Amino acid sequence: MTKLVQFGVIARNFSSSSAMQSAIKNVTVIGGGLMGSGIAQVSAQAGQNVILVDVSSDVLAKSQKSIGANLGRVAKKMYKDKPQEGEKFVTDAMARIKTSTDPSEASKSADLVVEAIVENMSVKHKLFSQLDGVAPNHTIFASNTSSLSINEICSVVKRKDRFGGLHFFNPVPVMRLLEVVRGAETSDATYKTMMEWGKAVGKTCITCKDTPGFVVNRLLVPYICEAIRLYERGDASARDIDTAMKLGAGYPMGPLELADYVGLDTNKFILDGWHKKYPDQPLFNPIPLLDKLVAEGKLGVKAGEGFYKYDKK
Numbered sequence: 003m004t005k006l007v008q009f010g011v012i013a014r015n016f017s018s019s020s021a022m023q024s025a026i027k028n029v030t031v032i033g034g035g036l037m038g039s040g041i042a043q044v045s046a047q048a049g050q051n052v053i054l055v056d057v058s059s060d061v062l063a064k065s066q067k068s069i070g071a072n073l074g075r076v077a078k079k080m081y082k083d084k085p086q087e088g089e090k091f092v093t094d095a096m097a098r099i100k101t102s103t104d105p106s107e108a109s110k111s112a113d114l115v116v117e118a119i120v121e122n123m124s125v126k127h128k129l130f131s132q133l134d135g136v137a138p139n140h141t142i143f144a145s146n147t148s149s150l151s152i153n154e155i156c157s158v159v160k161r162k163d164r165f166g167g168l169h170f171f172n173p174v175p176v177m178r179l180l181e182v183v184r185g186a187e188t189s190d191a192t193y194k195t196m197m198e199w200g201k202a203v204g205k206t207c208i209t210c211k212d213t214p215g216f217v218v219n220r221l222l223v224p225y226i227c228e229a230i231r232l233y234e235r236g237d238a239s240a241r242d243i244d245t246a247m248k249l250g251a252g253y254p255m256g257p258l259e260l261a262d263y264v265g266l267d268t269n270k271f272i273l274d275g276w277h278k279k280y281p282d283q284p285l286f287n288p289i290p291l292l293d294k295l296v297a298e299g300k301l302g303v304k305a306g307e308g309f310y311k312y313d314k315k
């Protein structure tokens with residue numbers, strides 16, 4: 003049942019993407035990790051020319067491998083009875099993705115640059131100020147940040163009217179939402195182009211102002227944190243908290259499973275940043291159990307242990 007639903011989602015995403023038109027033809031995605039490789043995949047699936055950039059060529063090789071495997075999964079479902087067409091779909095999409103370790107060079111022909119590098123303001127500032135000097139005048143810059151302010155990120159560029167947030171969700175090929183974030187100076191034309199591009203890559207777009215966590219994370223982070231506090235107090239077991247939210251509220255994953263999935267270090271990083279910025283907001287107060295798990299290296303699925311234990315990949 004689940005698999006059928008997921009197939010429906012992927013097929014619907016792709017067919018809507020083929021039908022949509024976008025002014026953006028050349029996309030440069032900076033950061034070839036978890037999110038960047040997913041963004042590159044959905045862009046190439048939608049027929050766009052993509053350059054995927056990372057500082058590490060090992061990361062790029064790994065990303066290409068995982069994009070190939072994920073496209074294969076999509077093709078298997080979309081072209082169930084036409085394996086040759088499925089193979090062509092994968093080959094064509096892969097051929098649209100080039101890789102580079104030079105962000106400046108890779109941005110020279112971009113209509114849109116989507117940044118998905120480490121969640122660190124000064125690293126993002128360094129990248130965008132470098133690109134602002136080399137990218138064409140018309141190029142739109144966007145950040146996939148989870149928790150940082152779009153206005154603060156774009157403070158270093160001259161093209162503030164051509165800057166916004168494009169916040170995708172993990173796993174990108176499967177999650178149907180894209181948050182399109184308008185900064186204080188994002189122009190109407192930039193906003194419209196970002197919305198059209200989001201639809202073209204098969205996502206349902208919602209609009210949000212530059213407010214902490216936008217819509218999803220502003221609700222999700224306090225929810226996950228409350229679940230951790232509930233568990234910390236000993237009010238219920240981890241398994242029961244997760245079962246409760248899956249069966250009682252219809253979520254695909256429980257809050258502690260989801261915290262392990264996104265990474266407990268990420269949870270802590272977001273919480274600490276917001277606590278520092280908004281010390282009077284009790285929802286953002288530090289959580290001793292979360293701090294302890296992170297200090298012990300129990301970061302969730304990627305570390306083999308968080309609230310639960312996992313087979314290390």
Ligand SMILES: CCCCCCC[C@H](O)CC(=O)SCCNC(=O)CCNC(=O)[C@H](O)C(C)(C)COP(=O)([O-])OP(=O)([O-])OC[C@H]1O[C@@H](n2cnc3c(N)ncnc32)[C@H](O)[C@@H]1OP(=O)([O-])[O-]
Pocket residue numbers: 004005008072075147148149170171172173174175176177219222223224226227254255260261264268269270272
């Ligand atoms: C303090 C809080 C901190 C918040 C942090 C914020 C982070 C960020 O800013 C916001 C987020 O992203 S928040 C996070 C938002 N995210 C959520 O909330 C996620 C909530 N969870 C879910 O929606 C589901 O559990 C999943 C979709 C993850 C898995 O679905 P399932 O049904 O349980 O398991 P299944 O049957 O195995 O998979 C079905 C099919 O899906 C496909 N597929 C799966 N993984 C894939 C991947 N990595 N790649 C590509 N494709 C992938 C695949 O086609 C597979 O079929 P196949 O048969 O294998 O070909």
Ligand SMILES: NC(=O)c1ccc[n+]([C@@H]2O[C@H](COP(=O)([O-])OP(=O)(O)OC[C@H]3O[C@@H](n4cnc5c(N)ncnc54)[C@H](O)[C@@H]3O)[C@@H](O)[C@H]2O)c1
Pocket residue numbers: 032033034035036037038055056057058061105117118119120121122125129146147148149169170171172264
């Ligand atoms: N992981 C999630 O669930 C998720 C969801 C939505 C948004 N985000 C946001 O997306 C961004 C990326 O997150 P991720 O999970 O993909 O991280 P990741 O660690 O998987 O990937 C980041 C990649 O960026 C590369 N990188 C770092 N600095 C670079 C630079 N200057 N130039 C080029 N490449 C550079 C790293 O080598 C790494 O491969 C962050 O801002 C994060 O907050 C993450």
